[in-house]
Amino acid sequence: MQNAFCVKLLxxxxxxxxxxxxxxxxxxxxxxxxxxxxxxxxxxxxLLGIKRQSITDWFGRRQQPTAEQILVVQEFLAKxxxxxxx
Numbered sequence: 688m689q690n691a692f693c694v695k696l697l698x699x700x701x702x703x704x705x706x707x708x709x710x711x712x713x714x715x716x717x718x719x720x721x722x723x724x725x726x727x728x729x730x731x732x733x734l735l736g737i738k739r740q741s742i743t744d745w746f747g748r749r750q751q752p753t754a755e756q757i758l759v760v761q762e763f764l765a766k767x768x769x770x771x772x773x
Contacts, residue, residue, distance in 0.1 A: 706748055710757060717760055718746050720767060735759055
């Protein structure tokens with residue numbers, strides 16, 4: 688994994704872990720899917736059983752999904768691609 692980066696905001700330093708490239712590509716694809724239609728972040732949060740804020744934190748690089756969440760997102764996006772082709 689790449690080095691972490693720090694941001695200084697209002698006198699506080701916050702450290703963010705760099706997202707692994709494959710995880711970032713997966714989240715980019717998920718964000719593109721979510722951005723296509725209103726309410727999709729809520730839909731994916733229900734599917735994963737996590738708060739919608741966690742999804743937002745993934746997209747903002749403030750939090751990383753767990754390995755299990757990554758697998759569920761991969762399966763979900765694969766089904767979406769398959770449905771689009773049908």
